[in-house]
Amino acid sequence: MADPSSYRPSPGQIPDSPGVYKFRDEHRRVIYVGKAKNLRQRVANYFQDLANLHPRTRTMVTTAASVEWTVVSTEVEALQLEYSWIKEFDPRFNVKYRDDKSYPYLAVTLNEEFPRVQVMRGAKKKGVRYFGPYGHAWAIRETVDLMLRVFPVRTCSAGVFKNAARTGRPCLLGYIGKCSAPCVGRVTPEEHRELAEDFCDFMAGRTGTYIRRLEKDMTQAAEEMEYERAARLRDDAGALRRAMEKSAVVLADATDADLIAVAEDELEAALQIFHVRGGRVRGQRGWVTDKVEAVDTSGLVEHALQQLYGEERGDAVPKEVLVPALPEDTEAVSQWLAERRGSQVSLRIPQRGDKKDLMTTVQRNAQQALGLHKTKRASDLTTRSRALEEIAEALGLDTAPLRIECYDISHLQGDDVVASMVVFEDGLARKSEYRRFQIKGFEGQDDVRSMHEVIGRRFRRYLQDKERTGEWEQAPEASGEAPDAAQVSPVPADGTEPREDDGRPKRFAYPPQLVVVDGGQPQVAAAKRALDELGIDDIAVCGLAKRLEEVWLPDDDDPVVLPRSSEGLYLLQRVRDEAHRFAITYQRAKRAKRIRSSPLDDVAGLGETRKQALIKHFGSVKKLRQATIEEICEVPGIGRRTAEAVAAALASAAPAAPAVNTATGEIMEDDDGGTS
Numbered sequence: 001m002a003d004p005s006s007y008r009p010s011p012g013q014i015p016d017s018p019g020v021y022k023f024r025d026e027h028r029r030v031i032y033v034g035k036a037k038n039l040r041q042r043v044a045n046y047f048q049d050l051a052n053l054h055p056r057t058r059t060m061v062t063t064a065a066s067v068e069w070t071v072v073s074t075e076v077e078a079l080q081l082e083y084s085w086i087k088e089f090d091p092r093f094n095v096k097y098r099d100d101k102s103y104p105y106l107a108v109t110l111n112e113e114f115p116r117v118q119v120m121r122g123a124k125k126k127g128v129r130y131f132g133p134y135g136h137a138w139a140i141r142e143t144v145d146l147m148l149r150v151f152p153v154r155t156c157s158a159g160v161f162k163n164a165a166r167t168g169r170p171c172l173l174g175y176i177g178k179c180s181a182p183c184v185g186r187v188t189p190e191e192h193r194e195l196a197e198d199f200c201d202f203m204a205g206r207t208g209t210y211i212r213r214l215e216k217d218m219t220q221a222a223e224e225m226e227y228e229r230a231a232r233l234r235d236d237a238g239a240l241r242r243a244m245e246k247s248a249v250v251l252a253d254a255t256d257a258d259l260i261a262v263a264e265d266e267l268e269a270a271l272q273i274f275h276v277r278g279g280r281v282r283g284q285r286g287w288v289t290d291k292v293e294a295v296d297t298s299g300l301v302e303h304a305l306q307q308l309y310g311e312e313r314g315d316a317v318p319k320e321v322l323v324p325a326l327p328e329d330t331e332a333v334s335q336w337l338a339e340r341r342g343s344q345v346s347l348r349i350p351q352r353g354d355k356k357d358l359m360t361t362v363q364r365n366a367q368q369a370l371g372l373h374k375t376k377r378a379s380d381l382t383t384r385s386r387a388l389e390e391i392a393e394a395l396g397l398d399t400a401p402l403r404i405e406c407y408d409i410s411h412l413q414g415d416d417v418v419a420s421m422v423v424f425e426d427g428l429a430r431k432s433e434y435r436r437f438q439i440k441g442f443e444g445q446d447d448v449r450s451m452h453e454v455i456g457r458r459f460r461r462y463l464q465d466k467e468r469t470g471e472w473e474q475a476p477e478a479s480g481e482a483p484d485a486a487q488v489s490p491v492p493a494d495g496t497e498p499r500e501d502d503g504r505p506k507r508f509a510y511p512p513q514l515v516v517v518d519g520g521q522p523q524v525a526a527a528k529r530a531l532d533e534l535g536i537d538d539i540a541v542c543g544l545a546k547r548l549e550e551v552w553l554p555d556d557d558d559p560v561v562l563p564r565s566s567e568g569l570y571l572l573q574r575v576r577d578e579a580h581r582f583a584i585t586y587q588r589a590k591r592a593k594r595i596r597s598s599p600l601d602d603v604a605g606l607g608e609t610r611k612q613a614l615i616k617h618f619g620s621v622k623k624l625r626q627a628t629i630e631e632i633c634e635v636p637g638i639g640r641r642t643a644e645a646v647a648a649a650l651a652s653a654a655p656a657a658p659a660v661n662t663a664t665g666e667i668m669e670d671d672d673g674g675t676s
Helices: 039-045 056-062 075-089 136-149 160-167 187-202 208-223 225-244 295-308 330-341 353-379 382-393 448-470 521-531 567-595 608-618 621-626 631-633 640-652
Strands: 019-024 030-036 064-072 104-107 119-120 129-131 256-265 268-277 280-290 320-322 346-348 404-411 417-427 434-437 512-520 541-545 548-553
Touching: 019 039, 019 075, 030 039, 030 056, 030 075, 039 064, 075 295, 075 330, 104 136, 104 187, 119 136, 129 187, 136 225, 187 208, 208 225, 256 295, 256 353, 268 295, 268 353, 280 353, 295 330, 330 346, 382 567, 404 448, 404 567, 417 448, 417 567, 434 448, 434 567, 448 512, 448 521, 512 521, 512 567, 521 541, 541 567, 608 621, 621 640, 631 640
Parallel strands: 256 320, 320 346, 404 512, 512 541
Antiparallel strands: 019 030, 019 064, 104 119, 104 129, 256 268, 268 280, 404 417, 417 434, 541 548
């Protein structure tokens, strides 16, 4: 590990003009490329105190052994040079979207004497017009089959074309009218190229012109009583309409735009792109990348724009590019896009209307793509095994932790403090084992104390269950006091109370090999202290701090930093995120229930139906509180004993403070049927 101060340039050496810089390692390999409006300010940021740097940036500067830079005239030139160097050097610390080469495109080879329409995959070639990408190759072939009626462009391979030219006989498509047969001279090269260009214009979204022309020719042929020709033109127009219907209209103003959405977490990002031409979605693709550098959403968008349009020219760059966040230097990126297109390009965030609605759809696709990527990764047995082995090695465990329990605390400004326990066995979630806890030992906000209470309650229950089933000869005395059953019993995930002993091992009798807490050193220390107080010393404890994704161990002053690509870190992150989700869901439900609570909830035997009947009869809780027992008995289904219980509950509950109109100072009466 290199010390950045050993290769730090003096501030006077670095120019304050725009440029691009490269970090190299000890073997002179380029490991990071960046650009800057002001090289002096940007490069100096990498040489501050390591504790202040993002962990990924810290790893990069300690891996590097030198830094160098190149001055350019404008920020646009810096953007272009950065893209070129990233493509040339493939630096390990730069975010790179790996293009999925399996996406098929509809391609027209305008670089040939007789252009050919075909399905193409892989890197794009110069002189070829591409449309798509499509989800499936068969979708391209269906579209082409419909359009060849109107634009009979060559689709055969070079070998078939040469053989037909040699024999003087066209292929089957030439005989049935779906190829103009340039191989045997039925059309000139110029006429065939014009057909290919018309095909490209139609695919690019300029559809109205051709359909109107066909309809006009059809009408004229009918007036001239050329009914067979009119019928053929009618069928041609229908074929084009069916080809258009395969991509629904999403933007009514026939917009040409690309919509980019990003879904991300701490380690990975998924990108989705919808290509809209002529108001219709003509293609869709997506990438997933590792976040190997300290980059936010705007940075991910800028990298995506570079990769999407770095090799494109002309109409391949649309008039509009809609993004979820603007790049840091929006003006320079917009100018760079405009230079590649040859005209103005609008780079913006959609704010309202159809474009914002479509962006929501693209964003949903990005979220689903990231979730699917994580699901595939988590479902692989080999990957899960490797993750558990990496965790065991990093934490110094004797065996892989086949059962992991994770705990998280959730509250809203100190109210409704709850905790969650989630269980992963063999790297997979066991939702039937999840548990929820209410913090009962104290009131207020104290995550460390809450964690201590929850871990203590859970493992006291574990020891009790072991004693009950005969696996533990004597209850431990380390805690110094018998646990309160009401305090110990957590709330199961399904909301039911724990069952009495029926002779079978309870779920809390199964100990984990690893306890993970959501938090850093204080939370880990609290969990370890709770286990020590119970005399439990065979369960490992660690914490995962969310901000820096660092793993903390008890009594260690420094965290364990797992590699960013570690499957072990990925599994710990999934466990922690699931505990957080489960805790916050419970906390929100508990808070909503408290807000909706009513004094009638405390009346024994009074169900929801009779509560609603009381409120409906009297109009509000306030009026019900003023009613006599005899008046309450008039409600259908309410007997005298229940009426007395209702009156007693309402009398003991203090009425809520009246609402006040802050504009006039008027006290508002509560007669709207709400609770008080």
